[in-house]
Amino acid sequence: MTAAPTSRIPPLVLVAGPEGVLADRALRSTIAEIKGLHPDLETVPLQGAAYEGGELPMHASPSLFGNAKAIVVRDLDEATDALQTDLLTHLGTTPPDDVWLIVTHKSGNRGKKVLDTLKKSGARVIDCPAIKSDADKASFVTNEFRTARRKATPDAVRALVEAVGKDVRELEAACSQLVQDTTGTIDEGVVSTYYAGRVEATGFRVADAAIAGNAAESLRLLRHAIAGGDNPVPIVAVLAMKLRQLVKVGSAGRGPSGQLAGSLGMAPWQVDKARRELSGWDGEALGRCIQAVAQADYDVKGGGRDPVYAVERAILTIARERHGGR
The missing domain is CATH 3.40.50.300 (P-loop containing nucleotide triphosphate hydrolases)
Structure with a gap:
């Protein structure tokens, strides 16, 4: 018995x-x-x-x-x-x-x-709550490495979420692979070694370059992503998300990023990054960029003739507004 x-x-x-x-x-x-x-x-x-x-x-x-x-x-x-x-x-x-x-x-x-x-x-x-936001995914990755008794830098966590964060199971597998195949602290360089192609072609890098005012680099990354099979729809979604983050952080005022992160639905590293990216931006310019991305969203979902051109036009608008509309 x-x-x-x-x-x-x-x-x-x-x-x-x-x-x-x-x-x-x-x-x-x-x-x-x-x-x-x-x-x-x-x-x-x-x-x-x-x-x-x-x-x-x-x-x-x-x-x-x-x-x-x-x-x-x-x-x-x-x-x-x-x-x-x-x-x-x-x-x-x-x-x-x-x-x-x-x-x-x-x-x-x-x-x-x-x-x-x-x-x-x-x-x-x-x-078993849903893991949807980037903040949730960053917490998930951090906990994965902590459970495995491995140290990972905030930049490594960010890079991994940006590279494979669309699917939580894939994110889990990526964490497991890094734990098994590497030693020492997991930093952004380690993540790039394993996922460089995916990170470079991701919509996040497209958006980062556009928001920094680097139209040429953003367009290059966009074309590389499209050539690799990425769909314009999620790339536009990332552009919109990045702009919303800038608006939210810009309106939140001062305070430790760790305290603001929870109320904004963001990870602390996202708050810090948005603060750095806000240099050279004002509310009116961000508003015009949000309108341009909204138009691109409509176009890539069937309202326009050329989805890729719609994204390129939005990128050029963002980069131009970053330079004061020039």
Whole structure:
């Protein structure tokens, strides 16, 4: 017979939130924790949208061989009615000591009654909030290196987010690769060695050059990005985001960047960078640039004939305004 679960591992676990990387980690760590007590643990996967009635009670029934079980119900937010009914029935009974129920739920109202019942029943709740903003991604990268007991400079974190920050899973893989393949402090030079081509062609570098008033370099980087298969739409989105950051930081007044970052939805290094970039800008010029980028956004999404030309025109406007409209 298997041993009864300890109080450290409650029989009910809820992994809630849309960030898949965090949810997968929560599942792995929870199952590993149970396996630490029950090496013979049997893991039973059930998929919310494909569930057929009766599967859960069948798997939750005591095993003839006495093996511990972890029943993993993925995507409660896509659950069939049958699954929700079976879950509520399961939660209304006392399960065997060697059965754990682990449920994931990304977002939305579907399955809400089950969610509420799980929480009222004392489930361990592991939150997996979305990692969307650059500030969130920078925090994620910093924590990845800290967990691996590696030092990384703020510039390295920034460069990595700019290079591969579109996809959190790719960002996770990049952190893992740098930890495994390098030694010592991870700085911007190390990141550039591994991701130089991607960093140079990214919309962030296009935007940085334009905001610095370097039209020629910005256009070169744009053409390189387009030649590499990048779409004009996200490049325009980066231009708009960079301009909004300048406006937000310019309006925020003085104060430590660490204190301002949270209220602005930015990372401290982004606040510091925006402050440096604000030299030579005024509110009216930024306003005209925002209008130009809004027009480019309309054009690249079908309103204009030539999306690439629309981005080039916006870049030229930004660079010109940086030089006082000349």
